[in-house]
Amino acid sequence: SGASSAADARALHQRLFVMDMHLDSILFTMLYGTDFSQPHPPPQGAEYFFKPQADLPGLIEGGTDAVWL
Numbered sequence: 001s002g003a004s005s006a007a008d009a010r011a012l013h014q015r016l017f018v019m020d021m022h023l024d025s026i027l028f029t030m031l032y033g034t035d036f037s038q039p040h041p042p043p044q045g046a047e048y049f050f051k052p053q054a055d056l057p058g059l060i061e062g063g064t065d066a067v068w069l
Helices: 002-015 025-032 056-061
Strands: none
């Protein structure tokens, strides 16, 4: 079932070492002045480029163990 698959995926995610291998958040912090340590919405005018970028609270909540900046 869908619920079982989601639970299996969460369990697998928790057991593995999860690394984001392409994170431009620091670049956007430099360009737009966002605070990487705080959750943040995309800066005005940069929504298209910034939307997929992460912040530290989101990475922690998502169970990310490491990032490549």
